[in-house]
Amino acid sequence: MPRKRSYHHGNLRAALIETGLELIAEQGVRALTLRELGKRARVSRMAAYRHFRDRAELLGAIQNAGFEQFADALERACLAAGDDFTARMQALSLAYVRFAREHPAYFEVMLAPPGSRIRDKMSLGRASPVSAPSRFCTRRFAMGSTPVTFAPGVLSCSRARLAIVHGVATLELERLFAAEMSADVFIQDCSGLLLTGLRPAAPSLEPPK
Amino acid sequence: MPRKRSYHHGNLRAALIETGLELIAEQGVRALTLRELGKRARVSRMAAYRHFRDRAELLGAIQNAGFEQFADALERACLAAGDDFTARMQALSLAYVRFAREHPAYFEVMLAPPGSRIRDKMSLGRASPVSAPSRFCTRRFAMGSTPVTFAPGVLSCSRARLAIVHGVATLELERLFAAEMSADVFIQDCSGLLLTGLRPAAPSLEPPK
DNA sequence: ACCTGAACACCGTTCAAGT
DNA sequence: ACCTGAACACCGTTCAAGT
Numbered sequence: 001m002p003r004k005r006s007y008h009h010g011n012l013r014a015a016l017i018e019t020g021l022e023l024i025a026e027q028g029v030r031a032l033t034l035r036e037l038g039k040r041a042r043v044s045r046m047a048a049y050r051h052f053r054d055r056a057e058l059l060g061a062i063q064n065a066g067f068e069q070f071a072d073a074l075e076r077a078c079l080a081a082g083d084d085f086t087a088r089m090q091a092l093s094l095a096y097v098r099f100a101r102e103h104p105a106y107f108e109v110m111l112a113p114p115g116s117r118i119r120d121k122m123s124l125g126r127a128s129p130v131s132a133p134s135r136f137c138t139r140r141f142a143m144g145s146t147p148v149t150f151a152p153g154v155l156s157c158s159r160a161r162l163a164i165v166h167g168v169a170t171l172e173l174e175r176l177f178a179a180e181m182s183a184d185v186f187i188q189d190c191s192g193l194l195l196t197g198l199r200p201a202a203p204s205l206e207p208p209k
Numbered sequence: 210m211p212r213k214r215s216y217h218h219g220n221l222r223a224a225l226i227e228t229g230l231e232l233i234a235e236q237g238v239r240a241l242t243l244r245e246l247g248k249r250a251r252v253s254r255m256a257a258y259r260h261f262r263d264r265a266e267l268l269g270a271i272q273n274a275g276f277e278q279f280a281d282a283l284e285r286a287c288l289a290a291g292d293d294f295t296a297r298m299q300a301l302s303l304a305y306v307r308f309a310r311e312h313p314a315y316f317e318v319m320l321a322p323p324g325s326r327i328r329d330k331m332s333l334g335r336a337s338p339v340s341a342p343s344r345f346c347t348r349r350f351a352m353g354s355t356p357v358t359f360a361p362g363v364l365s366c367s368r369a370r371l372a373i374v375h376g377v378a379t380l381e382l383e384r385l386f387a388a389e390m391s392a393d394v395f396i397q398d399c400s401g402l403l404l405t406g407l408r409p410a411a412p413s414l415e416p417p418k
Numbered sequence: 419a420c421c422t423g424a425a426c427a428c429c430g431t432t433c434a435a436g437t
Numbered sequence: 438a439c440c441t442g443a444a445c446a447c448c449g450t451t452c453a454a455g456t
Contacts, residue, residue, distance in 0.1 A: 012439085030239075034430065044441050046431090055430065111379075159380075160373075167376025170320075171368075221420090243449065253422050255450090264449065422455070429448055436441070 013051040015041055017062055024062075025105035032059070059109060066106035073099050093165045094184060100169035107173065222260040224250055226271055233271075234314035241268070268318060275315035282308050302374045303393060309378035316382065 019040045023032045034055055038045035052058040077095035081088045100107045228249045232241045243264055247254035261267040286304035290297040309316045 033428090035428085046442085047440060049431080050439060163376035163380055164369075164373050165376070166380055167372035167374070170379055171372055171375055242447090244447085255423085256421060258450080259420060420456085422453105424452090424454100426451080427449090430446090432445080433443090434441105435443100437439085 012041070012043065012047065013061075016048055016051060016058065017065055020058060020062055021065075021105050024108060029059070029108060034058075062106070063109045066103065066110045069103070069106065070099055070110070089161065093161075093168075096165045097169045097172060097184065100173055104173060107169075111170075221250070221252065221256065222270075225257055225260060225267065226274055229267060229271055230314050233317060238268070238317060243267075271315070272318045275312065275319045278312070278315065279308055279319070298370065302370075302377075305374045306378045306381060306393065309382060313382060316378075320379075 016037060020032050020037055023036060023040070032055075034048050035045040038047055041047070048058060052061060073095050074092060077091040078088055081091035225246060229241050229246055232245060232249070241264075243257050244254040247256055250256070257267060261270060282304050283301060286300040287297055290300035
Protein backbone atom coordinates (compact mmCIF):
# COMPACT_ATOMS: atom_id res chain seq x y z
CA MET A 1 0.00 0.00 0.00
CA PRO A 2 2.69 2.59 -0.78
CA ARG A 3 0.50 4.50 -3.23
CA LYS A 4 -2.87 5.09 -1.58
CA ARG A 5 -2.10 8.67 -0.66
CA SER A 6 1.22 10.17 -1.52
CA TYR A 7 1.74 11.48 2.02
CA HIS A 8 2.00 8.60 4.35
CA HIS A 9 5.44 7.15 4.48
CA GLY A 10 7.75 9.99 5.28
CA ASN A 11 6.94 12.50 2.61
CA LEU A 12 4.27 14.41 4.51
CA ARG A 13 6.90 16.88 5.61
CA ALA A 14 7.98 17.60 2.07
CA ALA A 15 4.38 17.77 0.91
CA LEU A 16 3.55 20.31 3.59
CA ILE A 17 6.44 22.51 2.55
CA GLU A 18 5.38 22.34 -1.07
CA THR A 19 1.72 22.96 -0.30
CA GLY A 20 2.65 25.80 2.03
CA LEU A 21 4.64 27.38 -0.76
CA GLU A 22 1.59 27.21 -3.01
CA LEU A 23 -0.48 29.02 -0.42
CA ILE A 24 2.14 31.73 -0.07
CA ALA A 25 2.45 32.13 -3.82
CA GLU A 26 -1.31 32.51 -4.15
CA GLN A 27 -2.12 34.78 -1.25
CA GLY A 28 0.98 35.69 0.74
CA VAL A 29 2.49 34.36 3.97
CA ARG A 30 -0.48 35.46 5.98
CA ALA A 31 -2.62 32.91 4.14
CA LEU A 32 -0.32 30.09 5.20
CA THR A 33 -2.59 28.65 7.80
CA LEU A 34 -2.08 25.29 9.44
CA ARG A 35 -5.74 24.50 9.07
CA GLU A 36 -5.88 25.39 5.39
CA LEU A 37 -2.62 23.55 4.87
CA GLY A 38 -4.13 20.38 6.28
CA LYS A 39 -7.16 20.75 4.09
CA ARG A 40 -5.02 21.08 0.95
CA ALA A 41 -2.78 18.22 1.88
CA ARG A 42 -5.80 16.02 2.63
CA VAL A 43 -4.78 15.63 6.21
CA SER A 44 -6.03 16.56 9.63
CA ARG A 45 -5.32 20.06 10.78
CA MET A 46 -3.03 18.71 13.49
CA ALA A 47 -0.90 16.55 11.24
CA ALA A 48 1.69 19.26 10.70
CA TYR A 49 2.60 19.16 14.38
CA ARG A 50 4.18 15.76 13.84
CA HIS A 51 6.79 17.42 11.64
CA PHE A 52 7.07 20.97 12.93
CA ARG A 53 6.88 22.33 16.44
CA ASP A 54 4.72 25.23 15.33
CA ARG A 55 3.92 27.51 12.43
CA ALA A 56 7.21 29.40 12.78
CA GLU A 57 9.23 26.23 12.42
CA LEU A 58 7.32 25.32 9.29
CA LEU A 59 8.20 28.74 7.87
CA GLY A 60 11.80 28.10 8.86
CA ALA A 61 11.77 24.86 6.92
CA ILE A 62 10.38 26.63 3.89
CA GLN A 63 13.08 29.27 4.26
CA ASN A 64 15.71 26.56 4.40
CA ALA A 65 14.40 24.90 1.28
CA GLY A 66 14.45 28.26 -0.46
CA PHE A 67 18.07 28.93 0.43
CA GLU A 68 19.10 25.51 -0.76
CA GLN A 69 17.51 26.04 -4.16
CA PHE A 70 18.91 29.56 -4.27
CA ALA A 71 22.42 28.30 -3.57
CA ASP A 72 22.06 25.67 -6.27
CA ALA A 73 20.89 28.22 -8.81
CA LEU A 74 23.83 30.56 -8.08
CA GLU A 75 26.28 27.68 -8.13
CA ARG A 76 25.02 26.44 -11.48
CA ALA A 77 25.22 29.93 -12.94
CA CYS A 78 28.83 30.30 -11.79
CA LEU A 79 29.89 26.95 -13.16
CA ALA A 80 28.28 27.65 -16.50
CA ALA A 81 29.91 31.07 -16.80
CA GLY A 82 33.50 29.87 -16.82
CA ASP A 83 36.48 31.70 -15.37
CA ASP A 84 36.13 35.20 -16.72
CA PHE A 85 35.43 37.63 -13.87
CA THR A 86 32.92 39.82 -15.69
CA ALA A 87 31.05 36.89 -17.20
CA ARG A 88 30.83 35.26 -13.83
CA MET A 89 29.54 38.34 -12.07
CA GLN A 90 26.97 38.90 -14.74
CA ALA A 91 25.79 35.29 -14.63
CA LEU A 92 25.60 35.41 -10.85
CA SER A 93 23.61 38.63 -10.91
CA LEU A 94 21.17 37.35 -13.48
CA ALA A 95 20.67 34.13 -11.56
CA TYR A 96 20.02 36.12 -8.39
CA VAL A 97 17.41 38.35 -9.95
CA ARG A 98 15.78 35.52 -11.84
CA PHE A 99 15.45 33.39 -8.76
CA ALA A 100 13.64 36.22 -7.02
CA ARG A 101 11.34 36.66 -9.99
CA GLU A 102 10.63 32.99 -10.56
CA HIS A 103 10.23 32.06 -6.90
CA PRO A 104 8.68 35.10 -5.27
CA ALA A 105 7.10 32.92 -2.59
CA TYR A 106 10.47 31.53 -1.57
CA PHE A 107 12.00 34.99 -1.71
CA GLU A 108 9.29 36.41 0.48
CA VAL A 109 9.94 33.85 3.19
CA MET A 110 13.71 34.05 2.78
CA LEU A 111 13.77 37.78 3.35
CA ALA A 112 11.22 37.69 6.14
CA PRO A 113 9.65 40.90 7.40
CA PRO A 114 12.70 42.95 8.43
CA GLY A 115 11.29 44.29 11.67
CA SER A 116 9.50 41.21 12.91
CA ARG A 117 10.74 38.53 15.22
CA ILE A 118 9.95 35.81 12.72
CA ARG A 119 13.57 35.62 11.68
CA ASP A 120 14.67 34.98 15.23
CA LYS A 121 12.01 32.39 15.73
CA MET A 122 12.98 30.72 12.51
CA SER A 123 16.56 30.42 13.52
CA LEU A 124 15.47 28.19 16.37
CA GLY A 125 15.15 25.43 13.79
CA ARG A 126 18.10 23.13 13.92
CA ALA A 127 19.59 23.90 10.51
CA SER A 128 20.16 27.52 11.59
CA PRO A 129 19.75 28.90 8.14
CA VAL A 130 19.11 32.48 9.05
CA SER A 131 22.50 34.04 9.41
CA ALA A 132 23.90 31.90 6.64
CA PRO A 133 22.42 33.65 3.61
CA SER A 134 24.11 36.99 3.86
CA ARG A 135 27.46 35.43 4.57
CA PHE A 136 26.82 32.97 1.80
CA CYS A 137 26.00 35.73 -0.64
CA THR A 138 28.87 37.95 0.37
CA ARG A 139 31.19 35.08 -0.35
CA ARG A 140 29.65 34.36 -3.68
CA PHE A 141 29.94 37.95 -4.75
CA ALA A 142 33.53 38.14 -3.65
CA MET A 143 34.56 36.03 -6.57
CA GLY A 144 31.40 34.45 -7.82
CA SER A 145 32.05 30.93 -6.77
CA THR A 146 33.78 29.19 -3.92
CA PRO A 147 34.17 30.96 -0.58
CA VAL A 148 37.37 32.94 -0.26
CA THR A 149 39.47 34.28 2.53
CA PHE A 150 38.68 37.96 2.39
CA ALA A 151 41.24 40.60 1.66
CA PRO A 152 40.01 43.98 2.96
CA GLY A 153 39.22 45.48 -0.41
CA VAL A 154 37.55 42.32 -1.57
CA LEU A 155 35.09 42.47 1.28
CA SER A 156 33.63 45.86 0.54
CA CYS A 157 33.50 45.23 -3.20
CA SER A 158 31.71 42.00 -2.53
CA ARG A 159 29.17 43.79 -0.38
CA ALA A 160 28.72 46.51 -2.93
CA ARG A 161 27.97 43.97 -5.65
CA LEU A 162 25.59 42.11 -3.38
CA ALA A 163 23.81 45.33 -2.46
CA ILE A 164 23.34 46.29 -6.09
CA VAL A 165 21.96 42.96 -7.13
CA HIS A 166 19.79 42.60 -4.06
CA GLY A 167 18.39 46.05 -4.61
CA VAL A 168 17.59 45.25 -8.22
CA ALA A 169 15.89 42.00 -7.23
CA THR A 170 13.73 43.47 -4.48
CA LEU A 171 12.84 46.54 -6.48
CA GLU A 172 11.78 44.36 -9.35
CA LEU A 173 9.48 42.44 -7.05
CA GLU A 174 7.92 45.77 -6.19
CA ARG A 175 7.46 46.30 -9.92
CA LEU A 176 9.83 49.18 -10.36
CA PHE A 177 11.28 47.66 -13.50
CA ALA A 178 8.07 46.25 -14.84
CA ALA A 179 7.04 49.36 -16.73
CA GLU A 180 9.73 50.18 -19.21
CA MET A 181 12.69 47.94 -18.68
CA SER A 182 13.21 44.42 -17.42
CA ALA A 183 15.70 43.79 -14.67
CA ASP A 184 17.51 41.42 -17.01
CA VAL A 185 18.13 44.16 -19.52
CA PHE A 186 19.04 46.49 -16.72
CA ILE A 187 21.64 44.10 -15.38
CA GLN A 188 23.09 43.49 -18.81
CA ASP A 189 23.25 47.17 -19.63
CA CYS A 190 24.67 48.26 -16.35
CA SER A 191 26.82 45.31 -15.37
CA GLY A 192 29.82 46.69 -17.14
CA LEU A 193 29.57 49.83 -15.11
CA LEU A 194 28.23 48.36 -11.89
CA LEU A 195 30.00 45.07 -11.49
CA THR A 196 33.14 45.15 -13.53
CA GLY A 197 34.04 48.49 -12.04
CA LEU A 198 33.83 47.03 -8.57
CA ARG A 199 37.23 45.46 -8.28
CA PRO A 200 39.18 46.25 -5.17
CA ALA A 201 41.98 48.76 -5.53
CA ALA A 202 44.37 46.43 -3.72
CA PRO A 203 46.40 43.91 -5.69
CA SER A 204 44.88 40.72 -4.22
CA LEU A 205 41.89 40.56 -6.53
CA GLU A 206 41.68 36.88 -7.08
CA PRO A 207 41.21 34.28 -4.36
CA PRO A 208 44.00 31.76 -3.88
CA LYS A 209 43.35 28.95 -6.31
CA MET B 210 -13.44 69.02 28.59
CA PRO B 211 -10.84 68.92 25.83
CA ARG B 212 -8.22 67.17 27.94
CA LYS B 213 -9.89 64.16 29.59
CA ARG B 214 -8.44 61.60 27.17
CA SER B 215 -6.22 62.73 24.35
CA TYR B 216 -8.23 60.71 21.81
CA HIS B 217 -11.66 62.15 21.64
CA HIS B 218 -11.87 65.14 19.39
CA GLY B 219 -10.50 64.06 16.07
CA ASN B 220 -7.08 62.75 16.94
CA LEU B 221 -8.04 59.12 17.47
CA ARG B 222 -7.00 58.37 13.92
CA ALA B 223 -3.52 59.77 14.44
CA ALA B 224 -3.25 58.05 17.79
CA LEU B 225 -4.13 54.69 16.25
CA ILE B 226 -1.47 55.10 13.60
CA GLU B 227 1.11 55.97 16.21
CA THR B 228 0.12 53.16 18.53
CA GLY B 229 0.03 50.72 15.63
CA LEU B 230 3.56 51.73 14.76
CA GLU B 231 4.65 50.97 18.31
CA LEU B 232 3.16 47.50 18.07
CA ILE B 233 4.94 46.84 14.78
CA ALA B 234 8.22 48.12 16.16
CA GLU B 235 7.94 45.85 19.17
CA GLN B 236 6.74 42.64 17.60
CA GLY B 237 6.28 42.99 13.85
CA VAL B 238 3.25 43.61 11.63
CA ARG B 239 1.67 40.36 12.64
CA ALA B 240 1.26 41.72 16.17
CA LEU B 241 -0.70 44.71 14.92
CA THR B 242 -4.08 43.52 16.06
CA LEU B 243 -7.17 45.67 16.14
CA ARG B 244 -8.05 44.34 19.56
CA GLU B 245 -4.63 44.97 21.04
CA LEU B 246 -4.59 48.35 19.35
CA GLY B 247 -7.81 49.29 21.10
CA LYS B 248 -6.45 48.14 24.41
CA ARG B 249 -3.31 50.28 24.06
CA ALA B 250 -5.21 53.31 22.91
CA ARG B 251 -7.67 52.93 25.81
CA VAL B 252 -10.56 52.48 23.44
CA SER B 253 -13.03 49.81 22.50
CA ARG B 254 -11.84 47.20 20.06
CA MET B 255 -14.30 48.47 17.48
CA ALA B 256 -13.28 52.12 17.64
CA ALA B 257 -10.80 51.76 14.80
CA TYR B 258 -13.61 50.99 12.37
CA ARG B 259 -14.77 54.57 12.64
CA HIS B 260 -11.55 55.66 10.97
CA PHE B 261 -10.52 52.72 8.79
CA ARG B 262 -12.61 50.31 6.80
CA ASP B 263 -10.55 47.38 7.95
CA ARG B 264 -7.09 46.32 9.10
CA ALA B 265 -5.65 46.65 5.60
CA GLU B 266 -6.73 50.26 5.34
CA LEU B 267 -5.11 51.00 8.67
CA LEU B 268 -1.88 49.51 7.35
CA GLY B 269 -2.29 51.64 4.24
CA ALA B 270 -2.57 54.73 6.40
CA ILE B 271 0.59 53.77 8.26
CA GLN B 272 2.33 53.21 4.95
CA ASN B 273 1.23 56.64 3.79
CA ALA B 274 2.52 58.29 6.91
CA GLY B 275 5.82 56.48 6.42
CA PHE B 276 6.24 57.69 2.87
CA GLU B 277 5.48 61.23 3.89
CA GLN B 278 8.17 61.22 6.53
CA PHE B 279 10.53 59.46 4.16
CA ALA B 280 9.96 62.09 1.51
CA ASP B 281 10.57 64.84 4.02
CA ALA B 282 13.81 63.26 5.17
CA LEU B 283 15.12 62.92 1.63
CA GLU B 284 14.05 66.42 0.75
CA ARG B 285 15.78 67.89 3.79
CA ALA B 286 18.96 65.97 2.99
CA CYS B 287 18.98 67.31 -0.55
CA LEU B 288 18.41 70.87 0.47
CA ALA B 289 21.16 70.71 3.06
CA ALA B 290 23.64 69.21 0.61
CA GLY B 291 23.69 72.10 -1.82
CA ASP B 292 24.16 71.89 -5.57
CA ASP B 293 27.17 69.64 -5.96
CA PHE B 294 26.12 66.41 -7.60
CA THR B 295 28.31 64.06 -5.59
CA ALA B 296 27.48 65.71 -2.29
CA ARG B 297 23.81 65.56 -3.07
CA MET B 298 23.90 61.89 -4.02
CA GLN B 299 25.82 61.02 -0.92
CA ALA B 300 23.46 62.96 1.32
CA LEU B 301 20.46 61.36 -0.33
CA SER B 302 21.92 57.89 0.08
CA LEU B 303 22.76 58.43 3.72
CA ALA B 304 19.31 59.79 4.44
CA TYR B 305 17.75 56.79 2.74
CA VAL B 306 19.74 54.25 4.72
CA ARG B 307 19.31 56.12 7.97
CA PHE B 308 15.58 56.36 7.59
CA ALA B 309 15.40 52.59 7.16
CA ARG B 310 17.57 52.08 10.22
CA GLU B 311 15.81 54.59 12.43
CA HIS B 312 12.27 53.70 11.40
CA PRO B 313 12.36 49.97 10.74
CA ALA B 314 8.66 49.69 11.56
CA TYR B 315 7.75 52.23 8.90
CA PHE B 316 10.12 50.61 6.47
CA GLU B 317 8.60 47.21 7.07
CA VAL B 318 5.12 48.46 6.24
CA MET B 319 6.35 50.58 3.34
CA LEU B 320 7.99 47.65 1.64
CA ALA B 321 5.16 45.22 2.38
CA PRO B 322 5.62 41.52 1.83
CA PRO B 323 6.63 41.33 -1.83
CA GLY B 324 4.49 38.34 -2.80
CA SER B 325 1.39 39.12 -0.79
CA ARG B 326 -1.70 40.96 -1.83
CA ILE B 327 -1.41 43.43 1.01
CA ARG B 328 0.03 46.03 -1.31
CA ASP B 329 -2.96 45.79 -3.62
CA LYS B 330 -5.36 45.99 -0.74
CA MET B 331 -3.53 48.99 0.64
CA SER B 332 -3.83 50.84 -2.61
CA LEU B 333 -7.60 50.78 -2.16
CA GLY B 334 -7.15 53.58 0.34
CA ARG B 335 -7.96 56.88 -1.24
CA ALA B 336 -4.49 58.42 -1.15
CA SER B 337 -3.17 55.66 -3.46
CA PRO B 338 0.32 55.73 -2.02
CA VAL B 339 1.48 52.41 -3.32
CA SER B 340 2.78 53.03 -6.79
CA ALA B 341 4.10 56.41 -5.81
CA PRO B 342 7.22 55.40 -3.87
CA SER B 343 9.23 53.83 -6.62
CA ARG B 344 8.46 56.62 -9.01
CA PHE B 345 9.18 59.10 -6.28
CA CYS B 346 12.53 57.52 -5.53
CA THR B 347 13.52 57.14 -9.13
CA ARG B 348 12.94 60.83 -9.57
CA ARG B 349 14.92 61.73 -6.51
CA PHE B 350 17.84 59.65 -7.61
CA ALA B 351 17.78 61.12 -11.06
CA MET B 352 19.18 64.34 -9.74
CA GLY B 353 18.63 64.17 -6.04
CA SER B 354 15.92 66.72 -5.70
CA THR B 355 13.02 67.91 -7.78
CA PRO B 356 11.40 65.61 -10.32
CA VAL B 357 12.89 65.82 -13.78
CA THR B 358 11.83 64.93 -17.27
CA PHE B 359 13.86 61.86 -17.93
CA ALA B 360 16.44 61.64 -20.61
CA PRO B 361 17.10 58.00 -21.48
CA GLY B 362 20.50 57.71 -19.85
CA VAL B 363 19.29 59.53 -16.76
CA LEU B 364 16.59 56.97 -16.19
CA SER B 365 18.81 53.94 -15.96
CA CYS B 366 21.43 55.72 -13.88
CA SER B 367 18.71 56.83 -11.52
CA ARG B 368 17.50 53.28 -11.17
CA ALA B 369 20.98 51.99 -10.66
CA ARG B 370 21.59 54.44 -7.83
CA LEU B 371 18.25 53.62 -6.29
CA ALA B 372 18.96 49.90 -6.52
CA ILE B 373 22.32 50.30 -4.81
CA VAL B 374 20.99 52.35 -1.95
CA HIS B 375 17.88 50.25 -1.52
CA GLY B 376 20.00 47.12 -1.45
CA VAL B 377 22.27 48.61 1.18
CA ALA B 378 19.29 49.66 3.30
CA THR B 379 17.49 46.33 3.20
CA LEU B 380 20.65 44.32 3.70
CA GLU B 381 21.49 46.41 6.71
CA LEU B 382 18.09 45.66 8.18
CA GLU B 383 18.98 42.00 7.77
CA ARG B 384 22.16 42.73 9.67
CA LEU B 385 24.63 42.13 6.90
CA PHE B 386 26.57 45.24 7.79
CA ALA B 387 26.23 44.96 11.51
CA ALA B 388 29.28 42.81 12.05
CA GLU B 389 32.28 44.66 10.76
CA MET B 390 31.16 47.79 9.00
CA SER B 391 28.26 50.17 9.29
CA ALA B 392 26.21 51.03 6.26
CA ASP B 393 27.11 54.66 6.77
CA VAL B 394 30.79 53.95 6.42
CA PHE B 395 30.05 51.69 3.52
CA ILE B 396 28.16 54.42 1.71
CA GLN B 397 30.83 56.98 2.38
CA ASP B 398 33.60 54.69 1.23
CA CYS B 399 31.86 53.44 -1.84
CA SER B 400 29.87 56.45 -2.92
CA GLY B 401 32.68 57.81 -5.03
CA LEU B 402 32.78 54.58 -6.94
CA LEU B 403 29.10 53.71 -6.80
CA LEU B 404 27.28 56.96 -7.19
CA THR B 405 29.56 59.46 -8.82
CA GLY B 406 30.42 56.94 -11.49
CA LEU B 407 26.78 56.62 -12.38
CA ARG B 408 26.38 59.56 -14.66
CA PRO B 409 24.68 58.92 -17.98
CA ALA B 410 26.95 58.78 -21.01
CA ALA B 411 24.64 61.12 -22.92
CA PRO B 412 25.19 64.87 -22.69
CA SER B 413 21.91 65.79 -20.93
CA LEU B 414 23.09 65.14 -17.40
CA GLU B 415 21.36 67.94 -15.64
CA PRO B 416 17.64 68.52 -15.56
CA PRO B 417 16.33 71.74 -17.09
CA LYS B 418 16.42 74.35 -14.36
C1' DA C 419 -20.58 61.56 15.30
C1' DC C 420 -18.48 58.48 18.14
C1' DC C 421 -18.30 54.54 20.90
C1' DT C 422 -19.79 49.80 22.79
C1' DG C 423 -21.04 44.46 23.62
C1' DA C 424 -22.65 40.27 21.82
C1' DA C 425 -22.09 37.11 18.13
C1' DC C 426 -19.95 34.67 14.06
C1' DA C 427 -16.47 32.46 11.52
C1' DC C 428 -12.00 32.06 11.60
C1' DC C 429 -6.94 31.38 13.73
C1' DG C 430 -2.76 28.51 16.56
C1' DT C 431 -2.04 25.32 19.96
C1' DT C 432 -2.84 21.76 23.81
C1' DC C 433 -4.61 17.48 25.24
C1' DA C 434 -6.61 13.01 25.57
C1' DA C 435 -7.61 9.53 22.58
C1' DG C 436 -7.61 6.46 18.59
C1' DT C 437 -5.00 3.21 14.65
C1' DA D 438 4.72 6.40 14.55
C1' DC D 439 1.14 8.78 12.68
C1' DC D 440 -3.24 10.74 12.75
C1' DT D 441 -7.69 12.66 14.86
C1' DG D 442 -11.62 15.58 17.49
C1' DA D 443 -12.86 18.43 21.18
C1' DA D 444 -11.57 22.46 23.65
C1' DC D 445 -9.28 26.99 24.74
C1' DA D 446 -7.76 31.51 23.96
C1' DC D 447 -7.11 34.29 20.49
C1' DC D 448 -8.20 36.85 15.72
C1' DG D 449 -11.20 40.28 12.13
C1' DT D 450 -15.60 41.78 11.16
C1' DT D 451 -20.85 42.48 11.34
C1' DC D 452 -24.76 44.10 13.69
C1' DA D 453 -27.96 46.12 16.80
C1' DA D 454 -27.72 49.24 20.29
C1' DG D 455 -26.27 53.00 23.27
C1' DT D 456 -24.46 58.40 24.22
